[in-house]
Amino acid sequence: MASIFQRRRNKATQVERVRERQHEGFLRYAGFRWAKISGGLCLLIILSYALVDVTPRHNGGSWYGYTLGTIGALLILWLTALGYRKRRMTSDYWSLKAWTSAHVYLGLSLIVIGTWHTGFQLGWNVHTLAWVLMMLVILSGLYGVIAYATLPAALSNNREQMTQMQMLEAIRAFDRQLHSAAQPLTPADSAAVLASLDQDPFAGGAWARLRGRYPACATAAARRTLAASQGGDTDARAKVVQLLLQKEAALARLRAHLRLRALLEIWLYVHVPLTFALIAALSAHIISVFFYW
Amino acid sequence: MSFILRRIATTKTGKQIVRDQALPGDTITLGRDSANIIHVADLAVNPHHATIASTDGRTVRVTAQEGLGFGLNGRTETVADIDSAAGGELRFGGHRLTIAREDDKIILLVERIDELSQSSKDVDEVKAFSLAGVMPGKRVGSWTFGLLMLLAFLVGPIWAWYSYKTVDERPGTLHADRSWISGPLSSAHANLTKDCQSCHVEPFVAVTDTACVNCHTGEHKAMSMAHANAPTAMLLAARAPDGGFDKFLANVGEAFNRPQGRCVDCHTEHEGAGPMAATPQKFCADCHDGMQGRLKSAGHPTMLGDAADFGTGHPEFRPLVRAAPGAKLARAAPGKGTVDYNGLKFPHDVHLQATGGVARMAASFRGRHDFGQKLECENCHRVEADGVRVKPVEMERDCAMCHSLAFETVGGVTRTLRHGEPAQVVADLTAYYRSTPPSRPLQLGGMQRRRPGAYAEGQVYNIYFNEVAVRPSRAQDAVRAVFSKGGACYDCHTIFAPAAGNNWRVAAVNQTPRYLQKGWFDHDAHKETACADCHTAAPASKTSTDLLVPGLRQCRDCHVGESGARLVKVQTATESPCAMCHEYHSDGGQPWVPNRQRKVNSAAITNKRADAMAGVSAVTGAATPGLYRVTWRTPVLHGARRGG
Numbered sequence: 001m002a003s004i005f006q007r008r009r010n011k012a013t014q015v016e017r018v019r020e021r022q023h024e025g026f027l028r029y030a031g032f033r034w035a036k037i038s039g040g041l042c043l044l045i046i047l048s049y050a051l052v053d054v055t056p057r058h059n060g061g062s063w064y065g066y067t068l069g070t071i072g073a074l075l076i077l078w079l080t081a082l083g084y085r086k087r088r089m090t091s092d093y094w095s096l097k098a099w100t101s102a103h104v105y106l107g108l109s110l111i112v113i114g115t116w117h118t119g120f121q122l123g124w125n126v127h128t129l130a131w132v133l134m135m136l137v138i139l140s141g142l143y144g145v146i147a148y149a150t151l152p153a154a155l156s157n158n159r160e161q162m163t164q165m166q167m168l169e170a171i172r173a174f175d176r177q178l179h180s181a182a183q184p185l186t187p188a189d190s191a192a193v194l195a196s197l198d199q200d201p202f203a204g205g206a207w208a209r210l211r212g213r214y215p216a217c218a219t220a221a222a223r224r225t226l227a228a229s230q231g232g233d234t235d236a237r238a239k240v241v242q243l244l245l246q247k248e249a250a251l252a253r254l255r256a257h258l259r260l261r262a263l264l265e266i267w268l269y270v271h272v273p274l275t276f277a278l279i280a281a282l283s284a285h286i287i288s289v290f291f292y293w
Numbered sequence: 294m295s296f297i298l299r300r301i302a303t304t305k306t307g308k309q310i311v312r313d314q315a316l317p318g319d320t321i322t323l324g325r326d327s328a329n330i331i332h333v334a335d336l337a338v339n340p341h342h343a344t345i346a347s348t349d350g351r352t353v354r355v356t357a358q359e360g361l362g363f364g365l366n367g368r369t370e371t372v373a374d375i376d377s378a379a380g381g382e383l384r385f386g387g388h389r390l391t392i393a394r395e396d397d398k399i400i401l402l403v404e405r406i407d408e409l410s411q412s413s414k415d416v417d418e419v420k421a422f423s424l425a426g427v428m429p430g431k432r433v434g435s436w437t438f439g440l441l442m443l444l445a446f447l448v449g450p451i452w453a454w455y456s457y458k459t460v461d462e463r464p465g466t467l468h469a470d471r472s473w474i475s476g477p478l479s480s481a482h483a484n485l486t487k488d489c490q491s492c493h494v495e496p497f498v499a500v501t502d503t504a505c506v507n508c509h510t511g512e513h514k515a516m517s518m519a520h521a522n523a524p525t526a527m528l529l530a531a532r533a534p535d536g537g538f539d540k541f542l543a544n545v546g547e548a549f550n551r552p553q554g555r556c557v558d559c560h561t562e563h564e565g566a567g568p569m570a571a572t573p574q575k576f577c578a579d580c581h582d583g584m585q586g587r588l589k590s591a592g593h594p595t596m597l598g599d600a601a602d603f604g605t606g607h608p609e610f611r612p613l614v615r616a617a618p619g620a621k622l623a624r625a626a627p628g629k630g631t632v633d634y635n636g637l638k639f640p641h642d643v644h645l646q647a648t649g650g651v652a653r654m655a656a657s658f659r660g661r662h663d664f665g666q667k668l669e670c671e672n673c674h675r676v677e678a679d680g681v682r683v684k685p686v687e688m689e690r691d692c693a694m695c696h697s698l699a700f701e702t703v704g705g706v707t708r709t710l711r712h713g714e715p716a717q718v719v720a721d722l723t724a725y726y727r728s729t730p731p732s733r734p735l736q737l738g739g740m741q742r743r744r745p746g747a748y749a750e751g752q753v754y755n756i757y758f759n760e761v762a763v764r765p766s767r768a769q770d771a772v773r774a775v776f777s778k779g780g781a782c783y784d785c786h787t788i789f790a791p792a793a794g795n796n797w798r799v800a801a802v803n804q805t806p807r808y809l810q811k812g813w814f815d816h817d818a819h820k821e822t823a824c825a826d827c828h829t830a831a832p833a834s835k836t837s838t839d840l841l842v843p844g845l846r847q848c849r850d851c852h853v854g855e856s857g858a859r860l861v862k863v864q865t866a867t868e869s870p871c872a873m874c875h876e877y878h879s880d881g882g883q884p885w886v887p888n889r890q891r892k893v894n895s896a897a898i899t900n901k902r903a904d905a906m907a908g909v910s911a912v913t914g915a916a917t918p919g920l921y922r923v924t925w926r927t928p929v930l931h932g933a934r935r936g937g
Binding site: 055056057059060061063121123124125126127129164165168171172175176178179180182183185187190191193194197198199200201202204205206209257258261262265266268269272273274275276277279280281283284285287288289290291292293 | 325334336337339340359409410411412413416418421422423424425426427428431434435436437438439440441442443446447450451454470471472473474475476477489493496497498499500542545549550551561563564565570573575
């Protein structure tokens with residue numbers, strides 16, 4: 001008996017190793033197991049919706065509607081539990097990858113469960129509000145999956161083996177060099193360089209981060225000022241301009257990095273708060289149904 | 294006077310190394326330029342920023358040189374006198390100049406206090422490189438959104454309910470629980486949209502019948518008469534045994550405080566604006582499908598036939614008939630050969646023939662009456678004003694065009710026998726014959742000699758004596774003639790000869806105004822169809838006892854079950870739920886059917902343009918009172934008992 005379990009465990013370990021080697025992500029986890037389960041669930045719902053005879057017409061208040069609604073509500077709560085699960089390290093039971101895979105695919109199946117639960121009767125009420133919030137959460141999650149699948153490669157390309165702190169350190173080095181190189185400059189020129197030094201490389205709001213455009217970049221402004229400047233120590237100025245160009249390149253890399261990070265993260269700022277708004281609206285939706293039973 | 298420049302260096306281990314350097318001269322220059330005595334490598338400092346001088350070796354005067362001042366106690370100054378004994382702190386760009394006095398010497402301490410650049414500051418890597426640095430936290434957003442939702446869509450509506458708990462009718466303003474509406478109300482209840490509590494009275498209690506009956510007073514109460522008188526045990530036995538799943542659903546409903554059998558089970562609401570949806574067939578068929586057997590085995594035998602679906606399972610009609618002359622009205626037993634004795638003799642076949650005497654007579658009356666080449670149904674059968682049923686045939690209106698009862702013309706006025714009053718007929722005829730014989734023509738009077746030719750055909754003698762000879766000499770003969778075979782009455786009526794003190798009698802005529810008491814039939818809704826399409830037996834009927842009410846078969850030529858089920862081939866199918874003909878509440882009125890449904894289906898039958906069908910060409914009678922065509926009347930369920 002024990003040997004059977006031993007063998008099974010060995011087999012499981014082996015499978016896990018193969019997965020690790022092939023770097024199987026959460027999307028293709030276990031040969032798309034959860035995609036198949038979720039797709040089958042959707043198919044089952046669409047078919048049974050067509051076959052089940054609800055009078056006078058399908059709506060959330062029929063036995064079929066209540067069934068779909070209950071499944072959907074429980075599913076929403078379980079999907080929310082990913083936030084709890086990912087903070088808990090476990091070695092056995094479900095791997096976080098399996099959990100995430102199920103989260104993504106079952107979350108997508110919620111489009112069918114939720115929408116078919118409505119019986120396609122939408123209006124200006126709390127019930128449709130819950131549906132809209134659910135759809136927004138799912139769509140933001142869908143964006144997140146796409147972002148996680150495509151952006152890390154771009155992030156890696158942009159980094160070129162540097163760590164985030166190395167990027168920042170490069171800027172600091174240019175700042176130090178600029179500071180000493182700018183000493184001989186005229187007050188006007190040095191003020192421009194000083195502005196570049198005084199600008200926080202992380203400045204700019206969320207919008208600037210997402211777009212990656214910084215029209216008020218002081219370094220670029222300093223370079224332009226110095227290029228147009230006359231008189232003074234020409235050699236020193238040329239050196240500073242060169243340094244400013246290098247700092248700009250370093251800043252561009254950092255900003256591209258920040259932009260990719262922002263694009264990777266922004267969906268969670270929709271996904272998470274709207275999930276809690278959804279749970280609140282869902283509670284109101286369910287309580288309202290029983291309150292005005 | 295000597296100034297001493299003090300520099301403090303901090304080693305990595307935190308040890309401070311203090312170096313003092315005596316500065317030459319009484320006036321010390323300070324700036325970014327390396328020619329200055331105190332060289333401050335700070336871009337925020339001007340090349341020749343300031344001079345520091347002391348005349349008495351005690352007070353130090355600091356003067357800014359190139360426009361940019363220096364910071365002193367938080368303010369920007371261009372000139373400042375500082376008592377070196379008291380000391381002072383000045384700011385030049387990112388540097389601090391501390392002036393102090395030690396042993397008659399003025400100590401100038403210059404230190405960098407600001408970071409070289411903004412990027413040189415320490416950062417929290419996790420926060421700085423992620424969006425978290427520039428976005429409000431997810432936690433804050435979650436709480437804010439969640440609480441807003443609960444406040445607006447849970448607390449608000451419950452508050453609205455609570456504040457109007459004791460109010461009969463809410464004011465028509467917007468209330469917070471409006472957001473709870475699950476779908477528009479039907480047009481009849483649309484005015485209740487802002488008053489949820491009119492139906493949802495108690496929280497967590499499913500809408501009760503009491504809420505309905507509060508407005509729907511009168512006999513239109515919770516149940517129909519047919520069902521209200523039935524014992525509960527019988528009603529329960531009639532219900533089809535619930536499958537396991539139905540039982541499960543019922544149990545779940547009970548568990549969630551949602552009992553079955555309420556008005557709203559059939560009259561579903563919040564299903565969209567417009568008229569309320571017709572009650573689906575299922576609610577009838579749940580019991581009536583296979584009910585006879587169930588009731589019998591439960592000890593409640595019934596005459597009611599099983600009905601599951603009009604297209605496939607419906608008992609044959611049982612019209613109200615008199616099975617024998619003078620018999621009481623009773624519903625016909627199911628089966629063929631049904632007869633109905635109404636007391637009249639009327640062969641439909643003779644009257645509807647395209648050729649023959651009747652047709653010729655009708656044709657000859659064209660222009661005078663509304664006749665065509667032959668008699669049509671509507672020449673004799675008139676429709677009631679509402680178009681639903683056909684009026685009983687009336688002799689004077691519907692027969693007398695041809696079947697005249699005239700017996701004499703006096704001065705251009707025709708005298709007719711009194712229809713419906715046999716005694717009066719006898720009296721009139723007796724009076725007529727009691728008078729003198731035909732008046733003698735003048736030519737026949739006196740002693741005047743007459744030529745023999747006057748006896749010829751068409752001459753006076755012939756006319757007069759023929760008259761005298763033909764006219765019965767006695768009134769009794771005339772009366773007998775009129776009531777006997779060949780006489781005016783006998784043709785259409787059953788006559789009883791005088792016997793034992795009785796005079797001539799005519800059998801009573803009873804025309805049934807509504808044959809199908811349990812179902813509703815609207816002739817007006819079928820006016821696009823020829824009479825004979827349904828009354829198929831009429832053109833060949835030889836006797837008036839033939840029951841010409843169409844049977845199930847004729848209806849099924851067009852009408853199929855609610856979901857289209859049928860036994861025969863149907864060209865243009867009209868889907869017919871129970872409620873199309875049967876009125877659950879049995880108030881005798883028309884069953885309620887959504888207008889939409891009627892229009893669509895009738896257009897399909899006639900293949901006419903939809904607007905031509907739906908549009909009413911002329912409105913006669915009272916205007917329809919809007920969408921709900923329900924009329925409240927006293928029940929006529931047992932109309933037969935009142936004599937039809």
